[in-house]
Amino acid sequence: MAKRDYYEILGVNKGASSDEIKKAYRKMAIKYHPDKNPDNKEAEAKFKEAAEAYEILSNADKKARYDQFGHQAFEGGGGFNGGGMNMDDIFSQFGDIFGGAFGGGGFSGFGGGGQRRVKGSNLRIRVKLTLEEIANGVEKKIKVKRKVQAKGTTYKTCTTCHGSGQITRITNTILGRMQTAATCNVCHGAGQIIDKKPADADEQGLKFAEETVSIKIPAGVVDGMQLKVAGKGNEAPGNGISGDLLVAIEEDAHETLQREGDNLHYDLYVSLPDAILGTSKEIDTVTGKVRIKIEQGVQSGKILRLRGKGIPSINGYGRGDLLVHVNVWTPKTLNKQQREFFESMREDEHFTPKPESTDKSFFEKVKDMFS
Ligand code: ZN
Numbered sequence: 001m002a003k004r005d006y007y008e009i010l011g012v013n014k015g016a017s018s019d020e021i022k023k024a025y026r027k028m029a030i031k032y033h034p035d036k037n038p039d040n041k042e043a044e045a046k047f048k049e050a051a052e053a054y055e056i057l058s059n060a061d062k063k064a065r066y067d068q069f070g071h072q073a074f075e076g077g078g079g080f081n082g083g084g085m086n087m088d089d090i091f092s093q094f095g096d097i098f099g100g101a102f103g104g105g106g107f108s109g110f111g112g113g114g115q116r117r118v119k120g121s122n123l124r125i126r127v128k129l130t131l132e133e134i135a136n137g138v139e140k141k142i143k144v145k146r147k148v149q150a151k152g153t154t155y156k157t158c159t160t161c162h163g164s165g166q167i168t169r170i171t172n173t174i175l176g177r178m179q180t181a182a183t184c185n186v187c188h189g190a191g192q193i194i195d196k197k198p199a200d201a202d203e204q205g206l207k208f209a210e211e212t213v214s215i216k217i218p219a220g221v222v223d224g225m226q227l228k229v230a231g232k233g234n235e236a237p238g239n240g241i242s243g244d245l246l247v248a249i250e251e252d253a254h255e256t257l258q259r260e261g262d263n264l265h266y267d268l269y270v271s272l273p274d275a276i277l278g279t280s281k282e283i284d285t286v287t288g289k290v291r292i293k294i295e296q297g298v299q300s301g302k303i304l305r306l307r308g309k310g311i312p313s314i315n316g317y318g319r320g321d322l323l324v325h326v327n328v329w330t331p332k333t334l335n336k337q338q339r340e341f342f343e344s345m346r347e348d349e350h351f352t353p354k355p356e357s358t359d360k361s362f363f364e365k366v367k368d369m370f371s
Contacts, residue, residue, distance in 0.1 A: 006053035009049050010024040010025055011024055021058060022054075025050055028047075117190075118240035119242075120236035121233060121243045122245070123232070123233040125144065127140055127217070127247055128250045129221070129249060131252070131257055131264075131286055133217070134220065137218050139217070142213055143210055143212055144212075144245060145209070146209065146211060146233065146234050147207065147208055148206060149205055149237065150198050150205055153197040153201055154197075155192040155193065155194060155238040155239075156193060157192060158191050159186075159193070160187065163191040166181045167183075168180070168181050169182065190236075192237070192238035206235060211232075215229055215245075217247075219312040220314035222314065223250060224250075225314075226246055226247065227246075228244050228247070229246075230244050231243075257284055259311065261311075262312070263323060264309070264310045264320065264323070266283055266322060269327045269329045270326060270327070272331070274294065275299075275328040276297065278294055280292065280294060286310075286311070290306075290309075300327055300328035301325070302325075303325055303326070305323055307321050309322035
């Protein structure tokens with residue numbers, strides 16, 4: 001998608017003053033703030049877009065480059081990362097925007113300063129799934145030990161940074177006095193510290209609790225894939241946000257079915273008489289057993305394709321097939337009577353191989369399998 005014009009994003013004209021730009025951005029940031037639009041991807045995109053536009057237009061040098069060259073000014077390592085800003089960058093920018101107007105806790109989620117919201121750490125678990133569960137999708141209830149704020153823990157504004165999460169330092173350089181901001185080393189940027197906590201809580205006021213988390217696993221997942229359950233990782237102290245629960249998918253080997261992408265393979269063994277006379281056989285599928293017909297005179301190596309009996313595609317389009325590989329099983333030993341019977345057939349012309357053009361070669365079959 002083409003990048004939108006930064007002025008257009010903020011709804012200001014090219015001659016707008018820095019004050020007008022700031023005001024316009026403040027309006028957008030409030031309107032599309034994630035706290036106000038939970039789980040709204042469109043709002044999140046707009047929020048990020050506005051932040052990126054403000055990042056450029058609020059900086060005289062970047063603005064001048066943008067006015068002259070447009071978006072090209074920042075492509076190819078030109079300073080600003082073209083992939084947009086992450087949430088931490090955006091929130092850290094807020095001290096500047098909301099510091100004055102919203103001081104004193106007027107803006108939810110930031111406590112009125114320039115602090116960034118501390119995020120709890122992520123938790124990782126592995127979930128083993130059978131092929132049937134993968135094929136049909138499943139909801140798993142998993143016991144998770146996660147850190148939560150201990151009952152009786154209270155937090156107060158950090159006395160070192162006074163809740164801003166940052167410490168400002170003034171240094172004298174040859175260019176003059178420079179002001180630099182660093183993350184507060186007492187509250188680590190949260191703006192809050194522990195007021196009271198029970199004895200069994202850790203230094204952040206957290207303690208382990210066991211919780212049953214319900215995880216919806218869509219059909220078609222693949223071994224090694226990672227799903228994210230937002231907010232089910234460790235809680236953060238104070239008004240921070242919880243980390244995520246990262247679920248790694250592990251696929252249990254199936255007794256008879258082998259997975260290859262969305263397709264499944266099944267090795268079917270038929271006896272020599274069954275191959276010669278034809279029969280029907282019960283085979284496993286991910287939705288239960290089905291009976292299939294084996295034509296009289298079936299050749300070893302034939303592949304029967306059961307359409308749509310494979311794994312649904314993870315992106316929701318279609319389903320793979322189940323490929324049944326026919327193997328004619330030949331006995332290694334014979335009794336006297338059997339030996340005599342086959343000896344008598346040896347010279348019978350009817351048993352001489354006469355491959356037909358419809359009996360595809362091995363390579364044609366392989367080609368077929370992937371079509
Ligand atoms: Zn602090």
